[in-house]
Amino acid sequence: MGKICDPFIRETNFLSTSVNYTEARPITQLPCYNISMSELANPHDRFFKETFSRIEVARDLLANYLPPDVVALLDLNSLEAQSDSFIDADLQEQFADLLYKVALKDGSSAYVYILLEHKSYPDPDTPFQVLRYEMRIWENDWRNGEDLKPIIPLVLYHGRERWRVATDFSGLFAGDEVLRPYWPQARYELLDLSRYSDEEVRGAARLQIGLLVMRYIFDPALHEYLADIFALFRDLSGSRTALEYLHTVLYYVGQAAAHLQPEEMVTIVQNMLAEEGSEIMQTVADHWIEQGIEQGIEQGIEQGIEQGLREAVLDNLLVRFGSIPPEMEEGVAAVSNADQLRYLRRQAILVEDLDEFAALLSESSAGADE
Numbered sequence: 001m002g003k004i005c006d007p008f009i010r011e012t013n014f015l016s017t018s019v020n021y022t023e024a025r026p027i028t029q030l031p032c033y034n035i036s037m038s039e040l041a042n043p044h045d046r047f048f049k050e051t052f053s054r055i056e057v058a059r060d061l062l063a064n065y066l067p068p069d070v071v072a073l074l075d076l077n078s079l080e081a082q083s084d085s086f087i088d089a090d091l092q093e094q095f096a097d098l099l100y101k102v103a104l105k106d107g108s109s110a111y112v113y114i115l116l117e118h119k120s121y122p123d124p125d126t127p128f129q130v131l132r133y134e135m136r137i138w139e140n141d142w143r144n145g146e147d148l149k150p151i152i153p154l155v156l157y158h159g160r161e162r163w164r165v166a167t168d169f170s171g172l173f174a175g176d177e178v179l180r181p182y183w184p185q186a187r188y189e190l191l192d193l194s195r196y197s198d199e200e201v202r203g204a205a206r207l208q209i210g211l212l213v214m215r216y217i218f219d220p221a222l223h224e225y226l227a228d229i230f231a232l233f234r235d236l237s238g239s240r241t242a243l244e245y246l247h248t249v250l251y252y253v254g255q256a257a258a259h260l261q262p263e264e265m266v267t268i269v270q271n272m273l274a275e276e277g278s279e280i281m282q283t284v285a286d287h288w289i290e291q292g293i294e295q296g297i298e299q300g301i302e303q304g305i306e307q308g309l310r311e312a313v314l315d316n317l318l319v320r321f322g323s324i325p326p327e328m329e330e331g332v333a334a335v336s337n338a339d340q341l342r343y344l345r346r347q348a349i350l351v352e353d354l355d356e357f358a359a360l361l362s363e364s365s366a367g368a369d370e
Helices: 037-041 045-050 055-063 126-143 177-183 203-217 228-236 241-258 261-273 281-321 326-333 338-350 354-369
Strands: 002-004 033-035 073-083 095-104 108-117 151-157 189-192
Touching: 002 073, 002 177, 037 151, 045 055, 045 073, 045 095, 045 108, 045 241, 055 073, 055 108, 055 151, 055 189, 055 203, 073 108, 095 126, 108 126, 126 151, 203 241, 281 326, 281 338, 326 354, 338 354
Parallel strands: 108 151, 151 189
Antiparallel strands: 002 033, 073 095, 095 108
8 A cells, every 4th residue: 555645747838828837846746645556557446536535526516416315414524534445346337435434413433335346237235335344444443442332334336327225235135024024224325426417416516517527437428517616616716726637637538538539639738728728727738739639649659650561561672572573562562450460471472472461461451341
């Protein structure tokens, strides 16, 4: 386990629409939390923890999405993040968690346990997992000689399918009602973002941004919602605070939204810049234009390799056979797979005649079309 604070953000020249990055320098630090290397590699875990480890965001989440009668018992001003995680190592690709301690208005205390279910579909084992993690929390306190506290679990789900899993452990049992006292209820609260419209997502700007980005991260139509999501950054107090969180959001979208291409983001941001030239929008523009440039460089390198292989294939054929039919040149030029071109380069040396090579070229083209 290590700690992550993400204390750097790039400085941008807001006087120009061109990319002009200087050295990264420290800014106001984000909260630190314990994180494993596997969690760091998972963009959902990282975004969840960077968003909800901020006490004001966690407080806002609980105030808006726990049942009102439960909220009425909590002194949310006392909310305190705990450093432990209770997720099994082999389940960190499915879940992320945060634990908070909170004072109750009667003078006692309780835990609030937020479990992120970040698969794109509901996991029927979730009630079992929630109870399992609750038992670990209680066991940890018991070993340390502390009184056992109530745990209020909140499962945050942002998959595209509706949640149809039981919201208590007793839902996993079937049997005569006489036996009901012998199996635990272990209820959890559920925040299923797939059930909320954009207008129904409540809370301050930072919470709304986090929930909306998570709501659409698996959606191929994410690009259609980003303009409205980015517009919420205007409501964040302080440009430095907004830029910090913007950095987090851009990293998450760039890592987790596999269906979103940098050129799509450039188009979206250019349209937004035409409407308002704010620092926030310019930062988004610079980030995604840079991403587009980097992708273009990578594509250029790849295309250069492919072109070099095509020329090698044709050179080998020319050396061996003296001339090449125009249709064979066109066939080689149409091959865009580097591995296939390497194969053809070798075969251009090994084949007995151009007819044999033409047959191999035809097979290679047919394989690429499948």
